[in-house]
Amino acid sequence: MTEETKKEYFELLGFESVGADPAKLKDCADCAMWWKRWLQAAGFEVELAMPPIKDGKAAPPIVLAERKGTEGTSRMLVYGHYDVQPAKVEDGWHTPPFEPVVKNGRVYCRGANDDKGQSFAFLCGVKAALENMPEGNAPTVKVVLEGQEESGSAALMAMAPELRKRLAADAMFVCDTSAAAGLQPAIVAGLRGVSHFTLRLKGPNRDLHSGEYGGIAPNPAQAMAELVASLHTPDGSIAVEGFLDGIEKPTEEELRLANEGAADEKAYEADIGCKPCGGEKGKPIVERNSFEPTIEVNGIHSGYGGDGSKTIIPAEAIAKISMRLVAGQSPAKVFADVKRHLEAHVPDGISLTVEGAAEGAGALKLSVSSPLFRLAESLLREMDPRGAVYQWDGASIPVISVLKDVSGATPLIVGWGQAEDKIHSPDESYSFAQFEKAEEWGRLVTENMI
């Protein structure tokens, strides 16, 4: 990596672009402006599209860029996001989360990988390819970078239909996922969908003395526990009526390919530090992560949590809940199923509200027989003699399905993350070796898109 690239990378990481936090809107706008200048310097025409105000809230700008190529060549669309997950030192970071720190060939910073690092590395490769191409023989490259991916891409998804013409392309590149173990290239052939909401339970009108009112007042913390527990059966499968209806089972070939690219139980145990026993008992790990939906509690908060004790019956409880969906599930339908389940199971005396429900996005499943995948396989084998494996990623990039539809492009989702990058966790990082892979991949595909 050149000193210039490193300087730019670190500048980009310095923005506290937490797209989900309204207080960080200015940081997001500054980050978008940084991208505008960088892309202009690379020969792109750039616009910062301001999403319309919704419910009184402004959204981070969307970076739209285009560098026209030679008439008749292919049109590439590059998608990435410059927003990041929230990060505070108190969460357990060993260094300030928005100050890049280099240690043993890795850059530690929120966004070092997801997705500032990966999208920037890929675009560095694209830029290098374009600079070295003979006059009159370059592909058209379109770029869309948004600031709300981590919270559901609402603005870009709402604006996408109007961008149909501007985003029209043949292939769409997304560098926001992981390679297989040992940095072996991986092509993502599927992504789970996602939706999320906040569940709020109210009981007494105030925190109550647990002696004076114990046995009298219902307890929202206990109620939340019962309600959350009711979402799963003892075998770990989902207990919500209707939730599993219509799920498309993976084909034999998909299962075979998925297993080729999968890490084993021991690798997961070493990675996460506990038995990898989430999901339905008795099913293989790759199926649970790639082809099964989840309902996950991202947080529960109620009552006292400090030192010592405070013997109260808390007045309320909240839970943050997200769901990962697979092919065949409609986000609207499963959300309705879950809401109905919660309303039917809320204990006596407790009132329930569901807040901040995101529209959600369905799963993405691509055909492994597409010609673009054959090209990708060949280029990735050029980069690494082991060749590529296929993955059906348990994570979600909800906007990809939408961009696929409006652009008409086939998505090619190849990223260079590794489990040790700890995205979404404290001490997120990305190695220079990974950065260089992403950069090389960007350069190679651009050179071959003619």
Place this chain on the structure above:
Amino acid sequence: MTEETKKEYFELLGFESVGADPAKLKDCADCAMWWKRWLQAAGFEVELAMPPIKDGKAAPPIVLAERKGTEGTSRMLVYGHYDVQPAKVEDGWHTPPFEPVVKNGRVYCRGANDDKGQSFAFLCGVKAALENMPEGNAPTVKVVLEGQEESGSAALMAMAPELRKRLAADAMFVCDTSAAAGLQPAIVAGLRGVSHFTLRLKGPNRDLHSGEYGGIAPNPAQAMAELVASLHTPDGSIAVEGFLDGIEKPTEEELRLANEGAADEKAYEADIGCKPCGGEKGKPIVERNSFEPTIEVNGIHSGYGGDGSKTIIPAEAIAKISMRLVAGQSPAKVFADVKRHLEAHVPDGISLTVEGAAEGAGALKLSVSSPLFRLAESLLREMDPRGAVYQWDGASIPVISVLKDVSGATPLIVGWGQAEDKIHSPDESYSFAQFEKAEEWGRLVTENMI
């Protein structure tokens, strides 16, 4: 109330004497020192006993005072506590919690009732009676005020055996409970025991991406929900094996007296703002609160709880749990039962620790036929023509059983709280009318202890 008494009362309320918080030790010591000066001025010999350091932690001092009376008269022991529950403006207080504010004849402040207000009012009455008594005809009055009642009275309970001689008395007065509705006098004939602990669950070694690891990693928030839910059966009774063994059922007379003093469902609903449906379904409210034990979740905390969403599988979860015990239950035995239950029910992949378990205290049950109760009934009818009702309080004052044993005194537990005082909640208050009742009660019993 005289201006002088009001000034003293407000001084006492101003100390942030949160006994459970090590950071407030100095405030507790200042508060004890205030009491020392006040009791000395009332003719008492006073000592501040410093509890021995335990596990490297100092405890708030214990105020021990005595005013010798005429040889051959009765010996009164007055117990109270100067520590209070934690209180922060953010909890929902409308005024700063440690600055007394008067509104419509009520004093709003943490401790206005529990127990600074009640113990101070009672002792003002004792002081007034002593001042007006003919020379050579006063009872001996002993006072013990501690600074750890809200967190289990560990220091006083540990020191109590050494204080056997100093605390020896005929009757022990505790002004730390509530009157019946409409401020009708109430004699507490029973108190539930209490114990508490912190439950900590650990899963993955860090917060994980809920997509990348969903279906792979076990979720400690989900596990906590399942574990907490497992403590009760669907009918609201306690599901822990052995927990209910050996419980002494109330006698017919106790049930009759308890029902006389009980508030009805509607009054509770108006008070707490939701259906009073805690505890076991099908049992009357007074039984659930007076004669049944509880396991109450005082708080659950895990993962994300802020605005928007953060789609993680949290690394850990904690719950604060307290139990109220009834006659026939041993704190050590039920704690062992609960611990065994939790260890048996912890989901796969999750590790469990139980922290900060307090030794706990058993329930107190007094005989309603004691002669001291006859005297109390008569004095209380003098104060209020409706006479007194009996209550078996759902709350706990763990140290009373211990002080009863070492002093040899029969406890007489009469307090003047009301539900609207909101003890342990934001905006705790105590009315001047209640203060005057407590003061009058202190004066009357002192005059009649000859």
